[in-house]
Amino acid sequence: xxxxxxxxxxxxxxxxxxxxxxxxxxxxxxxxxxxxxxxxxxxxxxxxxxxxxxxxxxxxxxxxxxxxxxxxxxxxxxxxxxxxxxxxxxxxxxxxxxxxxxxxxxxxxxxxxxxxxxxxxxxxxxxxxxxxxxxxxxxxxxxxxxxxxxxxxxxxxxxxxxxxxxxxxxxxxxxxxxxxxxxxxxxxxxxxxxxxxxxxxxxxxxxxxxxxxxxxxxxxxxxxxxxxxxxxxxxxxxxxxxxxxxxxxxxxxxxxxxxxxxxxxxxxxxxxxxxxxxxxxxxxxxxxxxxxxxxxxxxxxxxxxxxxxxxxxxxxxxxxxxxxxxxxxxxxxxxxxxxxxxxxxxxxxxxxxxxxxxxx
Amino acid sequence: xxxxxxxxxxxxxxxxxxxxxxxxxxxxxxxxxxxxxxxxxxxxxxxxxxxxxxxxxxxxxxxxxxxxxxxxxxxxxxxxxxxxxxxxxxxxxxxxxxxxxxxxxxxxxxxxxxxxxxxxxxxxxxxxxxxxxxxxxxxxxxxxxxxxxxxxxxxxxxxxxxxxxxxxx
Numbered sequence: 001x002x003x004x005x006x007x008x009x010x011x012x013x014x015x016x017x018x019x020x021x022x023x024x025x026x027x028x029x030x031x032x033x034x035x036x037x038x039x040x041x042x043x044x045x046x047x048x049x050x051x052x053x054x055x056x057x058x059x060x061x062x063x064x065x066x067x068x069x070x071x072x073x074x075x076x077x078x079x080x081x082x083x084x085x086x087x088x089x090x091x092x093x094x095x096x097x098x099x100x101x102x103x104x105x106x107x108x109x110x111x112x113x114x115x116x117x118x119x120x121x122x123x124x125x126x127x128x129x130x131x132x133x134x135x136x137x138x139x140x141x142x143x144x145x146x147x148x149x150x151x152x153x154x155x156x157x158x159x160x161x162x163x164x165x166x167x168x169x170x171x172x173x174x175x176x177x178x179x180x181x182x183x184x185x186x187x188x189x190x191x192x193x194x195x196x197x198x199x200x201x202x203x204x205x206x207x208x209x210x211x212x213x214x215x216x217x218x219x220x221x222x223x224x225x226x227x228x229x230x231x232x233x234x235x236x237x238x239x240x241x242x243x244x245x246x247x248x249x250x251x252x253x254x255x256x257x258x259x260x261x262x263x264x265x266x267x268x269x270x271x272x273x274x275x276x277x278x279x280x281x282x283x284x285x286x287x288x289x290x291x292x293x294x295x296x297x298x299x300x301x302x303x304x305x306x307x308x309x310x311x312x313x314x315x316x317x318x319x320x321x322x323x324x325x326x327x328x329x330x331x332x333x334x335x336x337x338x339x340x341x342x343x344x345x346x347x348x349x350x351x352x353x354x355x356x357x358x359x360x
Numbered sequence: 361x362x363x364x365x366x367x368x369x370x371x372x373x374x375x376x377x378x379x380x381x382x383x384x385x386x387x388x389x390x391x392x393x394x395x396x397x398x399x400x401x402x403x404x405x406x407x408x409x410x411x412x413x414x415x416x417x418x419x420x421x422x423x424x425x426x427x428x429x430x431x432x433x434x435x436x437x438x439x440x441x442x443x444x445x446x447x448x449x450x451x452x453x454x455x456x457x458x459x460x461x462x463x464x465x466x467x468x469x470x471x472x473x474x475x476x477x478x479x480x481x482x483x484x485x486x487x488x489x490x491x492x493x494x495x496x497x498x499x500x501x502x503x504x505x506x507x508x509x510x511x512x513x514x515x516x517x518x519x520x521x522x523x524x525x526x527x528x529x
Contacts, residue, residue, distance in 0.1 A: 081387075120490045125414035132422020136394075139426070141432050143387060151433065158430045162423065169418075182490050 007113055015097045016100035016116045021266075022254035024059040026315065031058065031331050033316075034323045061344055065211075074146060074242050082144035083196045086243065086250035089137025093229060093257040096130045099123055100264050101185040103274045104281065107302040115274070115300065116185050123183040124176065127265070128169055131221065133163045137254065138223075138230065139219055142239035154237035155329060157230035161336040164220040164227075171213035171345040174352040178206050188273030198287035200277045203270035211270040211346045218262035219318060220333070225323040229333055263314035271310050274303035299353075366406055373399035386432045390425060397421045409488030 007253060028043065032055060035042025046057035051350055073082055103115030120126050142154020178186040193201040204211050220227040231238035240251040267273060278284050283294035294302075328336070376396035380389045419453045427448035499506050 021365070072507075078387075081391075120410065120520070122410045123490075124420065125411070129414050129417040129422060132418050135422075135426050136429075139429055139433065140387075153435060155430065158426060158433075162426055162430075165422070246455040 003111065003113055007111065008117075011113075011115075011117045011289050015092065015100075017031065017093060018102075019097055019257045019260045020253075022260045022315070023253050024063065024310075025227075025288075026131055026256040026259060026319075027062055027252075028056060028059050028153065029315070029319055030322075031055070033319045037320075037323050051209060055355060058166040063249075069245040070243035071247050073244075076143035076146050077242065077262065078146065081140050082242075082248075085135075085137050085141030085144055086240075086247045086254075089134065089254045090250045090257065092130050092133045092137065093254045093261065095175075096127050096261050097139075097264070099126055100182055101273055103300050103303040104189075105296075107296045114185070119182065119183065119185055123181070123185075123187075124172060125182055126160065128165075132165055134221075134254075134258070135165075137251075138239050141243065141251070145239075145242035147242050150239050150241040152236045153232070153241065155232045155238055157233075160223070160227065160230060160333055160337075161221060163334060164341075165354045166216045167213065167341045167345055168217045168221060170342065171210055171217055172269065172349065173345075174210040174348045175203055177352050177356060178203070181342055183301065184268050184273075188268060191272040192275050194287070200272060200275065202275070207270060207348070207352070209344065210352075211266070211344050214269065215262075215266055217245070217337075218266065219321065219343060220253055220337070221257040222262060224259065224318075225309065225322045226328045227333055228327055229330045231250050232327065259315065259318055263311045265309060265311040267312050274307040276302050276306045279303070362406055366403065369399045369402040369406070373403070378387070387429065390429050390432060393428075394421050394425050397425070404488075407488070411488055411490045411493050 003181040031043040032204055034040075040065075043051055043055040043058045046052070046061040048057055051057075059155065070280060073079065099116065099120055099301040101116035106113040106115055118351050138157040138161070139154045142150045142157070147149070147298070178192045178348075181187055181190070187203075190199070191202050195201055195205070199205070231240075240248055243251060277288050278301060281296075281299060284290070286292075373396050376392045376399060379398065380392035382388045401416045403408070404470060411432075418482040418498065451495060
């Protein structure tokens with residue numbers, strides 16, 4: 001039986017709430033983790049009736065503040081685009097999640113639910129298209145502000161994101177060659193195989209270089225430290241210079257949503273997506289012979305949990321990187337992309353192709 | 361449903377194209393062109409060609425138009441100033457292009473719309489998915505495909521050469 005409108009709406013809600021909720025939570029993680037790393041206490045002031053729960057109300061307080069603050073617009077700003085640009089930014093960050101598979105199949109009654117919102121034939125190409133469009137929110141916002149510092153930030157962002165976008169595409173080609181598909185659900189299914197009957201065939205084992213390249217480039221695409229020269233608050237303040245209130249909030253949120261997106265995509269491409277080792281559609285099949293039969297809903301729950309936990313791990317890793325490295329200089333950012341990452345990803349494609357050819 | 365979507369996309373594409381030409385601010389012109397490109401990508405999806413649609417957005421809207429916008433922002437073109445430098449040649453070419461378009465529209469109106477060919481000569485459904493396009497590109501159309509890549513390579517070499525020439529002088 002096909003999925004009803006209701007099921008699609010529930011999936012849609014999940015796909016919207018997951019990155020938005022996590023993005024909000026990340027504002028708290030950012031403060032708290034940096035505090036832990038720098039031996040401080042960190043955000044703990046927001047309280048409801050004296051209840052503080054280690055500062056977890058701070059995202060809520062931030063949201064209220066952003067929404068109620070005056071959204072100031074400079075007198076000579078380009079009104080229409082100035083208002084539209086942050087929304088464009090958030091929009092293209094969010095729509096990418098439509099193709100991320102967060103589980104295999106859930107059977108409710110006689111309905112089979114594919115735990116992926118949009119099983120597109122073009123799969124990862126759709127993600128490239130969306131990633132390509134994310135530049136516009138930044139560049140247009142910077143231009144519409146009519147502020148030279150903002151424009152500088154926008155130009156930096158445009159150059160950086162175009163450069164890294166090319167490497168982003170090329171770095172995944174190796175993985176596409178291995179999985180022989182561009183559909184993300186099929187890629188995750190492929191990673192359910194085992195080497196020698198016991199080692200999960202996750203992408204990281206087959207594409208270690210591809211993973212490192214992709215993850216580096218992904219961090220550059222999120223425009224966060226160490227690749228935050230479009231913002232560079234100590235030199236040019238950045239493309240969102242003239243934004244206040246929710247306009248700034250949307251740019252702020254975009255970075256975090258992109259962080260979640262990168263984590264989800266890394267998990268999907270290189271760490272088995274929703275796969276749990278030895279968990280098949282009917283339960284655990286251990287390589288040493290044991291079988292633990294599970295209901296379909298339990299399997300689906302385990303898969304979604306596994307996906308979310310893996311995403312959490314990569315969020316933590318990105319936060320750690322963000323609070324460990326200082327900002328790269330702009331020419332270093334460019335040199336890294338064109339002189340190191342791009343040739344390396346081309347080598348990755350060549351080596352992958354040679355190995356596949358030799359194995360056949 | 362498909363007809364309604366087709367007319368919606370077509371209307372957006374035509375309106376975007378007209379606004380692109382008419383608008384005085386180059387940034388807005390670029391934005392309207394992007395809108396047109398998106399509408400055309402939608403038309404490709406309706407034609408069972410999701411791969412072409414995705415590549416269309418990636419290459420044109422995602423890469424080329426960003427570079428366009430980048431240059432427009434860098435040069436900070438003011439409104440109207442561009443219009444004064446209108447070339448006589450451009451006017452003549454415009455008239456020729458308009459005449460060709462008029463003839464085309466006339467021919468189509470007279471012949472009536474046959475609809476897009478979604479069936480191959482052997483009656484099979486033409487599906488422009490990633491796999492079949494990839495297979496065709498690397499088998500039947502390998503030579504044109506490689507020729508196109510040589511063309512692109514010469515373009516890259518040319519641009520590097522131009523940049524180097526400027527450095528030397």
